[in-house]
Amino acid sequence: MDSDIVMVDDNGKRLDGRKADELRPMKIEAGVLPNADGSAYLEIGKNKVLAAVYGPRECHPRHLQNPAKAIVQCKYNMQSYSVGDRKRPGPDRRSQEISKITAEALEAVIQVELFPRASIDVYIEILQANAGTRCAGLTAASVAVADAGIPMRDMVPSVAVGKANGHLLLDLNKEEDNYGEADLPLAIIPKTNEVVLLQMDGHLTREEFDTAMKMGVTACHEIYEMQKDALRRRYSVAADEEQEVEE
């Protein structure tokens, strides 16, 4: 590791000019794919992510059907050109793990008991990656599920807190991630502050962990506002169009 790199300068600014607890610029757009029942496009920093939801629909393969509730299936996929060296298409162990924890986090808020035997299929495609794609994917997927009109208790905003050169930093970008000493992706249910996704690797002291969690939860509430705003924009446009038709 090259410890000469200064992650935070004397003015408290990071390599890209952000403060330690500042998110990268973020943009969410709901309802971008005509075929999907719900969809969202999200950019955070240099990440570009598409999420689509199909369902509730018939569950395939059938042996996965649950007579008591719908199952949530997720496919997280990094497109070949989304990273520095071309990624071979198709699932690898990392993307399978991310798919699993993303589905679990979404299932925590979707009212799956309303759709026995059905499947809710969530697809996350990473078009361009720059650290933090699993969180960006889940944030976008939540908006897509809401856009699909599937009953849910709340959305799940997600963000990662990292540690680089001894500093706790919110929402690491690729450059910072290369020098990362710890990574703590999390997602919450904003209404209750319950945590529905949590991973961690690296090295954090007890105190650092508490601070990192606080930073993450605060940022999730910020992201939550942007998720709601995306839905509002989508449906106010839809409502306007409807009015025009009536007139």
Place this chain on the structure above:
Amino acid sequence: MSKSVVSEIRRNHINELLRKGSRMDERAPLDLREISVETGVIDTAEGSARVHYGQTEVIAGLKMAIGTPFPDTPNKGVLTTSMELIPMAHPDFESGPPGMDAIELARVVDRGIRESGMVDVESLCITPGEAVWMCFIDIYAINYDGNLFDAAALAVVAALKNAMVPASNYDKGEDFPLPVTCVPITMTAAKIENTLIVDPTFDEEMVCSARLTVTTDGNGDIRAMQKGKSGAFTVEEISDIVDLAREKGEEIRKIIG
């Protein structure tokens, strides 16, 4: 693929409209949908483009790396094309390794690029027999409403035209634009009853008996063709489609400049 079925009522509607010279989206039989091309949409790719044909959307990205040439072409760069029909794009698409449809699509697009000599592969040679540039072209269907052949081919052409070879990443001097020599354009026509249409939508693809994809270059010469589905064309129909492909090719070439 193709779990979908088109209802009898929709099939009849498409047929009846066409007999009157019209289509479900109010196009004339030989009209294209609105086409949009955006390039440079993926910063991590050496070249990229997003293309819409109506509601059909695809993204193509080029990644490059240095590798060893094939023994029979020691002084030529390597081109490979693959197509992913991801389940995001349509309810009929399933995840998994590329199926027959995806393979056919990738190969037809590849043929148009390769046979037209669009990419000057000889200038992608670094050391003959040892090191050449490898071009990995990946196409993802994002939303499928018919005619992936033309959308994918156009996305690839636009991505290649705007690509930079990442030489500086490999200590091979400065980055330089990917050398391209021409702009091949692909057009697909389909036959419904006895009418020819171009740029079929999903429903029209389901109803048509045959389709023909033709790639032409800037001189109006034919560089690649592919006939699909179980129906048949007359020789006159094929000749008409080739003329159409040349005509539409000129139209589309103007869009990407």
